[in-house]
Amino acid sequence: MMTEHERNFYLEDMPLDEARKRLEMALRKAEKWDRLPGESVSLVEAVGRITAEPVWAKISSPHYHAVGMDGYAVQAKNTVHATETRPLRLRLDEEAFPVDTGDLLPPGTNAVIMIEDIQQREAGFIEIRASVAPWQHVRVMGEDMVATELVLPINHCIRPVDLGALAGCGCQTVNVRRRPIVTLMPTGNELVDHRQTPQPGQIIEYNSLVLSAQIATTGGESRITSIIPDDREKIHLVLDEAIRQQPDLILVLSGSSAGSQDYTASIISDMGELLVHGVAVRPGHPVIIGMIDHIPVIGVPGYPVSAALTGELFVQPLLSQWLGIQSIHETLPRVQATMTRKLLSPMGDDDFIRVTMAQIGERLLATPLSRGAGVISSLVRADGLAHIPRFNEGVDIGGTVEVILYRPMELIRQTVLMMGSHDPMIDLLGQFLAVDFPGYRLASNHVGSMGGLFALRRGDAHIAGIHLLDPETGDFNIPYIHKHLPDVPVQLITFAHREQGFLVAPDNPLNIQSFDDLPRIRYVNRQRGSGTRVLLDYELQKRDIDPTSIVGYEHEEYTHLAVAAAVASGIAECGLGMRNSAIAMKLDFVPVSWERYDLAIPDAHLHHPGIVRLLEIVKSSSFQQALAEQPGYNTRETGYRQL
Amino acid sequence: MMTEHERNFYLEDMPLDEARKRLEMALRKAEKWDRLPGESVSLVEAVGRITAEPVWAKISSPHYHAVGMDGYAVQAKNTVHATETRPLRLRLDEEAFPVDTGDLLPPGTNAVIMIEDIQQREAGFIEIRASVAPWQHVRVMGEDMVATELVLPINHCIRPVDLGALAGCGCQTVNVRRRPIVTLMPTGNELVDHRQTPQPGQIIEYNSLVLSAQIATTGGESRITSIIPDDREKIHLVLDEAIRQQPDLILVLSGSSAGSQDYTASIISDMGELLVHGVAVRPGHPVIIGMIDHIPVIGVPGYPVSAALTGELFVQPLLSQWLGIQSIHETLPRVQATMTRKLLSPMGDDDFIRVTMAQIGERLLATPLSRGAGVISSLVRADGLAHIPRFNEGVDIGGTVEVILYRPMELIRQTVLMMGSHDPMIDLLGQFLAVDFPGYRLASNHVGSMGGLFALRRGDAHIAGIHLLDPETGDFNIPYIHKHLPDVPVQLITFAHREQGFLVAPDNPLNIQSFDDLPRIRYVNRQRGSGTRVLLDYELQKRDIDPTSIVGYEHEEYTHLAVAAAVASGIAECGLGMRNSAIAMKLDFVPVSWERYDLAIPDAHLHHPGIVRLLEIVKSSSFQQALAEQPGYNTRETGYRQL
Numbered sequence A, B: 001m002m003t004e005h006e007r008n009f010y011l012e013d014m015p016l017d018e019a020r021k022r023l024e025m026a027l028r029k030a031e032k033w034d035r036l037p038g039e040s041v042s043l044v045e046a047v048g049r050i051t052a053e054p055v056w057a058k059i060s061s062p063h064y065h066a067v068g069m070d071g072y073a074v075q076a077k078n079t080v081h082a083t084e085t086r087p088l089r090l091r092l093d094e095e096a097f098p099v100d101t102g103d104l105l106p107p108g109t110n111a112v113i114m115i116e117d118i119q120q121r122e123a124g125f126i127e128i129r130a131s132v133a134p135w136q137h138v139r140v141m142g143e144d145m146v147a148t149e150l151v152l153p154i155n156h157c158i159r160p161v162d163l164g165a166l167a168g169c170g171c172q173t174v175n176v177r178r179r180p181i182v183t184l185m186p187t188g189n190e191l192v193d194h195r196q197t198p199q200p201g202q203i204i205e206y207n208s209l210v211l212s213a214q215i216a217t218t219g220g221e222s223r224i225t226s227i228i229p230d231d232r233e234k235i236h237l238v239l240d241e242a243i244r245q246q247p248d249l250i251l252v253l254s255g256s257s258a259g260s261q262d263y264t265a266s267i268i269s270d271m272g273e274l275l276v277h278g279v280a281v282r283p284g285h286p287v288i289i290g291m292i293d294h295i296p297v298i299g300v301p302g303y304p305v306s307a308a309l310t311g312e313l314f315v316q317p318l319l320s321q322w323l324g325i326q327s328i329h330e331t332l333p334r335v336q337a338t339m340t341r342k343l344l345s346p347m348g349d350d351d352f353i354r355v356t357m358a359q360i361g362e363r364l365l366a367t368p369l370s371r372g373a374g375v376i377s378s379l380v381r382a383d384g385l386a387h388i389p390r391f392n393e394g395v396d397i398g399g400t401v402e403v404i405l406y407r408p409m410e411l412i413r414q415t416v417l418m419m420g421s422h423d424p425m426i427d428l429l430g431q432f433l434a435v436d437f438p439g440y441r442l443a444s445n446h447v448g449s450m451g452g453l454f455a456l457r458r459g460d461a462h463i464a465g466i467h468l469l470d471p472e473t474g475d476f477n478i479p480y481i482h483k484h485l486p487d488v489p490v491q492l493i494t495f496a497h498r499e500q501g502f503l504v505a506p507d508n509p510l511n512i513q514s515f516d517d518l519p520r521i522r523y524v525n526r527q528r529g530s531g532t533r534v535l536l537d538y539e540l541q542k543r544d545i546d547p548t549s550i551v552g553y554e555h556e557e558y559t560h561l562a563v564a565a566a567v568a569s570g571i572a573e574c575g576l577g578m579r580n581s582a583i584a585m586k587l588d589f590v591p592v593s594w595e596r597y598d599l600a601i602p603d604a605h606l607h608h609p610g611i612v613r614l615l616e617i618v619k620s621s622s623f624q625q626a627l628a629e630q631p632g633y634n635t636r637e638t639g640y641r642q643l
Helices: A004-008 A016-029 A161-168 A207-218 A233-243 A260-272 A305-325 A376-381 A409-413 A424-436 A448-459 A480-483 A515-520 A531-543 A560-568 A579-585 A611-620 A620-628 B004-008 B016-027 B160-168 B207-217 B232-244 B258-271 B302-322 B376-381 B408-415 B426-438 B448-459 B478-484 B513-518 B531-541 B560-568 B577-584 B609-618 B620-629
Strands: A038-042 A071-073 A088-091 A097-099 A110-115 A120-123 A125-128 A150-152 A173-177 A179-187 A191-193 A201-205 A221-224 A248-251 A274-277 A290-292 A296-301 A334-339 A350-360 A363-368 A384-388 A400-405 A415-420 A442-447 A461-464 A490-504 A522-524 A574-578 A588-604 B038-042 B071-074 B088-091 B096-097 B111-114 B121-122 B126-130 B150-152 B172-179 B181-188 B191-193 B203-205 B221-224 B247-252 B274-275 B287-290 B295-300 B334-339 B352-358 B363-369 B384-388 B402-406 B415-420 B441-446 B462-464 B490-504 B523-526 B574-578 B588-602
Touching: A016 A274, A016 A296, A016 A305, A088 A173, A097 B004, A120 B038, A120 B609, A150 A161, A150 B376, A150 B426, A161 B172, A161 B207, A161 B302, A179 A207, A179 A233, A179 B191, A201 B295, A201 B574, A207 A221, A207 B160, A207 B609, A221 B363, A233 A248, A233 A260, A248 A305, A260 A274, A260 A290, A260 A296, A334 A384, A334 B415, A350 A376, A350 A415, A350 A442, A363 A384, A363 A522, A376 B150, A376 B160, A384 B038, A409 A415, A415 A448, A415 A611, A424 A442, A424 A490, A424 A579, A424 A611, A424 B150, A442 A611, A448 A461, A448 A480, A461 B203, A461 B513, A480 B352, A490 A560, A490 A579, A515 A531, A522 A531, A522 A560, A522 B415, A531 A574, A531 A588, A531 B462, A560 A574, A560 A579, A560 B258, A574 A579, A588 B221, A611 A620, B016 B274, B016 B287, B016 B295, B016 B302, B088 B478, B150 B160, B160 B232, B160 B295, B160 B376, B172 B247, B181 B207, B181 B232, B181 B523, B207 B221, B207 B247, B207 B302, B232 B247, B247 B302, B247 B462, B258 B287, B258 B295, B258 B620, B295 B302, B302 B352, B302 B376, B334 B384, B352 B376, B352 B402, B352 B415, B352 B441, B363 B384, B415 B448, B415 B609, B426 B577, B426 B609, B441 B609, B448 B462, B448 B478, B448 B531, B478 B490, B490 B560, B490 B577, B490 B609, B513 B531, B523 B531, B523 B560, B531 B574, B531 B588, B560 B574, B560 B577, B577 B588, B609 B620
Parallel strands: A179 A221, A179 A248, A191 A201, A248 A296, A334 A363, A415 A442, A415 A461, A522 A574, B181 B221, B181 B247, B191 B203, B247 B295, B334 B363, B415 B441, B415 B462, B523 B574
Antiparallel strands: A038 A173, A071 A097, A071 A110, A088 A125, A120 A125, A274 A290, A290 A296, A334 A400, A350 A363, A350 A384, A384 A400, A461 A588, A490 A574, A490 A588, B038 B172, B071 B096, B071 B111, B088 B126, B121 B126, B274 B287, B287 B295, B334 B402, B352 B363, B352 B384, B384 B402, B462 B588, B490 B574, B490 B588
16 A cells, blocks of 8 residues: 555656557647557458548449349239239239349349238249239349438447448448557566566566556557566667557556656656646556657556556546547446445546446445455455546545446345355355356355344345354354344354464464463454454453453454464464465464354345345355365254244 | 337246346256366467466466576675675676576575666776675565465456466466357348348348457357258258257347247257247347257347347356356446436336436436337447346436446546537538547437437537527527526537438439428428428528418428438428538438527536537537538638627
């Protein structure tokens, strides 16, 4: 996450609009703001390309008077006397000509009688019992499109069906804008190619992959140089060579250190004109923009979320301008959504936060994802991008925010939003849903068991996943529902019984066996309100152990895997968690107890098609078998309704 | 258009759902209903492909404790005594290690002090004035994603940002479903390849282009055979060869005649099992479905709108099933819209009508396009597909219909809907709009001048284009507005003065010079309510000519170009129209009069961003210059407000 300090490091903090305007003015001055010229491509290659000029019909469609039905072509006025009682005979190949659909209408005829309407046919004649109107069953020349008529407008993205109209109007090629060419220069000592296995201290270079894919989906072409070390001379040299090849745009992908960004700015200053050094956008502050030799150069920040956003805010709009189309952000649907968490935003910045979306009843909810500039998982999980404009200090819980949707509303409506305790096998459940019912999705938000119940109470979730031990009864979950959701009718369905225990280093070097051992080691805790925390606090109280005597009691993580990762990395020596997280991180596991993990579902959501499908899966033998195979799970009550 | 007669020609008229079900059952039986297997592709090729299995993180991200800021790595507990008044010195390379962002955290350290927070640095030391917390400015191993965590679910269409997560979690390749392979066999004696120039009687074969592009956009691959004549033996031979190559699906593209469809059905019966022969879908009745040697074969009707719809209803959903994604129709947004015209629908059919869409105020309007199965222009112009389910007889004007949107709502909201008289230069205006303001669009609907005024009165259009001569005053348009829109405040802006005249064959062989000549020739008229019709009727009345004395008075066309096409093709000998339509169709032009064509815009729409932009263009010198260069146009009052 960017800090105040880091921000001061940039020479300027230019508002987004101003930065874009400067780039536009410089490009106009260099006569590089116009649409790109056209090139002729065959129809087979044309889908997805943008027309560089209007396409006018070269020939009419049909391009001749075409027979519209299989039958006989006639001169209509020869048929006027035919009636039911006085059938009329027409001589074949003189007055009536056999024709198939699509044939050229024979000269001297102006109507077609369908083959089914011929009453009789004998050697040399057909017989009809009704007259026909002129031009019946004839597709008149130009009936569909007349030569010179507009087929496709300029700036039109060609779709499959457009190919038919183009071919039908005699176009064998089409003039489309040439693809803008972008050179990408990844820089950074710490970077290694994504095809290599990284060593500690080495970061996999993938910003070039993401940006070149963004460029390709916008209609551009990329050239990626090899990774350049943080060496001013070497960057200068490669940039010089890139300029010589005259691409439309150059992106210098900064490494993660501030030094590498400064090199880019200073080299642009040397070789051309530095227009922007830092933009008041979060994430993505250290964006650099300049012009060298009439070619725009953008310095893209190294953190992946910043890099992806720079692609969306600067690179894709510029390519769209050149191609004559609206940029992706402009065409994506925008919706007003309700925030499920409070979000603070720095006053001076345009703030872009990736969110997951779900619709609960009539309410459309946006939940911010972890907002670090380095959190690549937030890129994958985002359903949309919330924008908090400059001069706003943030959005309160329950406040409204504008969201640019990455996924269609149809898919968001098919999302089941689960809040509550984290269980890795909820991912397995989500897999089953995705496999069996494409388009349906289970989104889970780890807020702890109590957080899940509170979310249900606020109407912010479809399902809560909970495992809450009631110290008085020894039962799980039911007393908590009675206490916290007295007015919400819910069903409680068991997901699984799970084994909790201590996650410790391999071979348990500190010989941790019970809660009594915790005061002597470095612990990693789960957050308040999680079922695992309730279990810990219950056990400590039972033993009269003062929580403040445990080092690391205040070190809170939000998932079992995060606890396991803390132990595996040596930050902590022990944490409470599930057996499968120990296995995932190659840790030892000291069993403590079994607990019941249930799904609480308000009656109001039981008919949601996604929930119907989820429950079907939970009750299926194929899912229960897969779950039972997981170490630390027992499915004896899975799918059973407790309440 | 399909008639009752033609429909009887098909053995069965199976409901859409039943036809799909039969195909599914046959595929299940042949064990061909499952998802396709995966294949490994590099990340560079992965965008747009579908994951064939869930992707789990191979390594954590970060995959080591990574330095989060440029600065010095320290052991946090060594800093506890540093304060503002009692700075602390740390020995370089023993207690403090210079590090850059992304570096591996040096062993024995657990925090980073930012370079900006170092107060002083002298030989061998740094000085700090505050303690630091453990793990400050460290990106802990697995902070973002933990090895074994889910990166991407199965059945996920890979997007640019997903490449970052894949690479960051150590995936150098990804397992995606192989592309389904489809063989397309165009058949028909009348067909010629789209790269050839067609002769009269030859139809350009483009259904294979459209279908293979539909297949490509759904993620499949096509092989297209050469065009096969309507010869049972030859089709059999090619189909046999296609089966031998074991594609996933074969499409036999029928020619336009009924015979060619029957060949397909009978050959499938011979070689395998015929499942469906005719589906109760409009357009697209003659769909044929069968299985040969465990490979599904679909006979696609020859008319282009039917062929495209068959692609949408049968081919794309089947490919989507194999790929594990929702089919395009399922993911496109669906809206409820108000019909601007009455639409009749056959009871027994699922009826699919292509519509243009616009939003007028708060109302979303759908206008059906010409619905012939051969009207390729309707494919291009459609914004959406209205579905009238079986057992419905149609929709009244003002009724509600469900529309599957082909274009995003954002673009539909930027559409300006113009109704009224047809003027070819309105297309030019639309071009200027598309060029200068990507995403904005002018849709025009040719309903005649009076039709335009009535549309404004009903609130069904943003603009009416009118040229209505008032016989009493000799003035244009204003009296009509006062009479027909007394309660709608409008502005009336002149588009152009236009020259009307007689469109006649080259060199005017019948020597048509005035309205007095019309009773002796074959005329083609414009529809009632059009300005050109008003002009004709006015002139006939002035001369006391009985309209019924004119042959072809009742032959009505809706556009100037259609009138010109009727004269050019010899259907008629004369029509009233504009000079540029005569030129377009290489006809002679006999001038009659000048008229004023105005744009009537209700005050309520004057702030619509599309209309603001349109008026800007009408008033611009660049547009007026382009318009003035057109023969038959005068721009002396263009952009002038008459009312």
